[in-house]
Amino acid sequence: MEDPQSPFTIQDARSVDMxxxxxxxxxxxxxxxxxxxxxxxxxxxxNDPSFKVDQRxxxxxxxxxxxxxxxxxxxxxxxxxxxxxxxxxxxxxxVEPKGVFRQPSRTENDDAGIKVSSAHPIRSPSLLRxxxxxxxxxxxxxxxxxxxxxELNQKTYYGIGFRNDMGxxxxxxxxxxxxxxxKAISTVENGSDSVSVFEGFMDFLSFRxxxxxxxxxxxxxxxLNSVSFFEKARPFMEKHASIRLYLDLDQSGKAxxxxxxxxxxxxxxxxxxxxxxxxxxxxxxxxxxxRKKNIGRRI
Numbered sequence: 001m002e003d004p005q006s007p008f009t010i011q012d013a014r015s016v017d018m019x020x021x022x023x024x025x026x027x028x029x030x031x032x033x034x035x036x037x038x039x040x041x042x043x044x045x046x047n048d049p050s051f052k053v054d055q056r057x058x059x060x061x062x063x064x065x066x067x068x069x070x071x072x073x074x075x076x077x078x079x080x081x082x083x084x085x086x087x088x089x090x091x092x093x094x095v096e097p098k099g100v101f102r103q104p105s106r107t108e109n110d111d112a113g114i115k116v117s118s119a120h121p122i123r124s125p126s127l128l129r130x131x132x133x134x135x136x137x138x139x140x141x142x143x144x145x146x147x148x149x150x151e152l153n154q155k156t157y158y159g160i161g162f163r164n165d166m167g168x169x170x171x172x173x174x175x176x177x178x179x180x181x182x183k184a185i186s187t188v189e190n191g192s193d194s195v196s197v198f199e200g201f202m203d204f205l206s207f208r209x210x211x212x213x214x215x216x217x218x219x220x221x222x223x224l225n226s227v228s229f230f231e232k233a234r235p236f237m238e239k240h241a242s243i244r245l246y247l248d249l250d251q252s253g254k255a256x257x258x259x260x261x262x263x264x265x266x267x268x269x270x271x272x273x274x275x276x277x278x279x280x281x282x283x284x285x286x287x288x289x290x291r292k293k294n295i296g297r298r299i
Contacts, residue, residue: 122147162201188221194242195220206284
């Protein structure tokens with residue numbers, strides 16, 4: 001039954017191209033064969049595309065779930081909403097941002113051109129789902145992050161924003177990793193004589209999730225936001241008696257860790273806790289439940 005209070009009808013919804021709608025919320029097909037567009041499922045995590053949209057019929061089917069249907073059926077599952085809410089969303093009156101949720105093209109990915117136009121508490125279902133995938137509790141994210149709408153080359157996007165000490169934002173969603181000017185470090189001071197240092201804010205949030213309510217979480221924090229800020233961050237780090245480094249395990253992160261260890265004995269490399277992973281968040285997202293006790297012993 002159509003919702004008489006909605007300006008958007010079921011018939012209107014049926015005329016919305018599902019391939020275009022998926023693109024507008026950040027999903028691109030992995031392969032296209034005729035009218036069939038194959039995606040990694042927006043409804044669950046998978047490595048091989050099994051979510052098909054027949055653009056000719058404007059219908060979808062998720063082979064992993066064994067479910068399919070119209071755009072409305074998809075939207076109600078994806079957004080966890082009612083028919084009325086989905087129709088309002090499609091009309092532009094729903095809670096989901098109208099900005100594009102995808103990776104800008106290479107020519108668009110220019111930090112200097114990013115302008116944050118608004119910031120508010122995180123409420124986008126897509127961003128909340130992204131946090132869930134990264135195993136970041138919503139209340140921890142809400143304490144340190146916001147949802148930002150940002151403009152780039154006359155297009156509007158949205159993502160999770162983490163504020164730095166100069167008022168710029170580091171911005172993340174599943175398809176985009178960048179930031180707005182001015183670029184700077186982010187610090188959290190709790191009056192501690194020890195500081196934990198991270199490259200990116202997802203690692204910081206992961207640490208907070210691991211040690212929620214535990215003494216380890218009472219330290220000061222530094223998020224570099226880029227290892228290029230390491231030297232500028234030294235005065236803040238070295239005013240502490242103890243400096244624990246949780247840098248990425250790529251070539252640059254390892255090099256900066258070695259550099260720090262050569263400076264003075266205050267520095268400690270804590271990366272052994274997530275050896276075999278790219279960074280702390282990858283470790284936490286993949287194996288947090290099984291290895292939480294182990295990382296506590298190592299850290």
